Amino acid sequence: MGILGVDLGGTNVRVGLIENDSLVKVESTPISKTGNALDVVNDISNLIDKFTGSTISGIGVGVPSVVDVERGIVYDVQNIPSWKEVHLKELLEGRFKAPVYVNNDANCFAVGEKYFGKGKNYDNIVGLIVGTGLGAGLIINGKLYPGNNCGAGEFGTIPFREKNYEYYCSGQFFAGEYHATGEELSARARGGDKEALRMFYEFGSNLGEAIKVVMYSVDPEIIILGGSVSKSFDLFKKEMRASLENFAYTKSVANLVIEVSEIQNAAILGAAALYYDQKHK
Numbered sequence: 542m543g544i545l546g547v548d549l550g551g552t553n554v555r556v557g558l559i560e561n562d563s564l565v566k567v568e569s570t571p572i573s574k575t576g577n578a579l580d581v582v583n584d585i586s587n588l589i590d591k592f593t594g595s596t597i598s599g600i601g602v603g604v605p606s607v608v609d610v611e612r613g614i615v616y617d618v619q620n621i622p623s624w625k626e627v628h629l630k631e632l633l634e635g636r637f638k639a640p641v642y643v644n645n646d647a648n649c650f651a652v653g654e655k656y657f658g659k660g661k662n663y664d665n666i667v668g669l670i671v672g673t674g675l676g677a678g679l680i681i682n683g684k685l686y687p688g689n690n691c692g693a694g695e696f697g698t699i700p701f702r703e704k705n706y707e708y709y710c711s712g713q714f715f716a717g718e719y720h721a722t723g724e725e726l727s728a729r730a731r732g733g734d735k736e737a738l739r740m741f742y743e744f745g746s747n748l749g750e751a752i753k754v755v756m757y758s759v760d761p762e763i764i765i766l767g768g769s770v771s772k773s774f775d776l777f778k779k780e781m782r783a784s785l786e787n788f789a790y791t792k793s794v795a796n797l798v799i800e801v802s803e804i805q806n807a808a809i810l811g812a813a814a815l816y817y818d819q820k821h822k
Contacts (some may be wrong), residue, residue, distance in 0.1 A: 543595045546813030547585060547602040551620030554581075556588045557809035558595060562657070564806055566592070578623045582632055589637060599640045600633060601815035603649035603808055608691045613643040642815035645691060646670075646808065651678025652685045652818050653811025654765045658804045667694070667761045668802075672768030675707040675751065679759060685818045696754055701747075706754070709747040712770055715740065727773040738776070745777030749784025756793055763798040767807060774801045 543565075548555045555569040568591050573580040589600070606618040613630020633641045644652075651668030654660035660668070666680035675697030679686045686693055697707030708714060715723045719740055729737035752764065766774060781799075788794045804810055 542598045543592075544813045544816045545589060545592060545597055545600045546809040546811070547589070547600060548808035548812055549585070549602065549604045549618070549621075550808075551605065554585050554588060555809055556585075556592065557806060557813065558592050559810065559813045560595075564810060567806065567809065568592070572621065574621060576623065578625070578627050581621060581624060582627065582629070586633065586636055589633075597637065597639050599642065599816035599819075600637065601649070601812040602629060602633070602641065602643045603646045603812035603815075604629075604643065605646050608643050608645050608687075610644055610687050610691050613641060615643060640816070640819075642819055644685075644687060644812075644815055645676075645678075646811070647676035647694060648678040648685055648687050648691070649811030649815065650767050650802075650807060651680050651694075651765075651811075652814040653804060653807055654767075654802060655680050655683075655685075656814040656817045657810045658802055658807075659765050659800045660763060663762045663798075665759070665762045667755055667759060667764045669696075669752075669755070669764055669766050670768040671711055671748065671766055671770040673712050675711045677755070679761075681759065685815075696751060696758070699754060701750065706747075706751045710744070710751045711768075714744055714747065723770045723773060727776060730773075730776050741773065741776040742780045744770075745780030746784045748777065749781040752781070752785065752799075753788055756788065756790075756797065760793060761797070763800060765800050765802050767802040771801050 543558050543560045546557045553569050557564050558566040570588050604615050607616045615627045615629050618624035630641045654668050660666040664683040668678040670676045677694035679694045699706050712723045726737045785794050
C-alpha cells in the first residue's frame with residue numbers, strides 16, 4: 542500500500558509515491574497557468590494517473606494558499622490566477638476513490654518533519670519556513686494544528702519595527718534593505734566580506750526576535766528551519782541565539798532545540814504526511 546504526496550508549486554506540480562516510509566517514485570509536469578481552474582486539476586489528475594498501477598491508500602496535497610482543511614477547498618493560489626475557489630478534495634476523491642487531505646505548504650512542512658525528519662522524537666514542533674517569506678506550521682501534542690481557519694502559525698504577519706516579521710526575517714530583508722539576494726550575500730559572506738557578514742548578523746538578531754514570539758505563543762520543544770535562507774544558518778546562528786538571551790524564561794531557552802531541515806523532497810513528503818497525521822487522530 543502506498544501514499545501519494547502532491548506538491549503544487551507556482552509553475553509545476555510534482556507527485557511522489559511513498560511506500561514503507563520511503564519515497565520510491567516521483568513524477569512532475571508543468572501547470573496550465575493560462576487555463577481555467579479545471580485545466581490545472583486535470584494536470585494534477587493526469588500526473589496521479591501515472592501511479593494507478595500501485596495500490597493507493599490516500600493522497601495528500603500541499604498548496605501555497607489558504608485552505609479549508611475540513612472540506613479540502615483551496616482559495617486564491619499564488620501564481621495560478623484561475624484558482625480562486627477549487628473544491629480539490631471533492632474532485633480528486635471523486636476520480637481516484639481514495640481519501641484526500643489538503644493543506645498549505647507551511648503545515649505540510651511541519652508534519653513532514655514530524656514523520657520523516659528531525660521532528661520524529663518530539664510532540665511539540667514548529668516548522669519555520671525562512672525563504673521568500675516567513676511562515677510556520679505547528680505540531681501540538683503530536684498533531685498538526687492548523688487553527689480554525691488554517692491561519693495558525695502566521696507569525697510573519699505580526700507587526701515588527703516599520704513593517705512585519707516576514708519582511709525582516711526572510712529573503713525580503715536582503716532584497717529590501719540591501720538590494721541583493723540572500724544567495725548572493727551568502728556567497729560574499731563565505732568569502733570573508735565583512736559587510737555581508739554584518740548583514741547576516743543583523744538578520745540573525747531579527748530572526749531571534751521572531752523566535753521569541755514563537756516561544757511565547759506555543760513554547761515548542763524544537764523549531765525546525767526550512768526554506769532557502771535556512772541554508773545560511775551557520776552565518777546567522779550565533780546572533781540569533783544571542784538575541785534570545787533576554788527571553789523571560791531562561792529554562793525555556795536552555796531547553797529549546799533549533800535545527801535545520803535535511804529532508805530531500807520535503808514538499809512531497811510533507812504532503813504525504815497529511816495522511817499519517819489523519820490516521821493518528
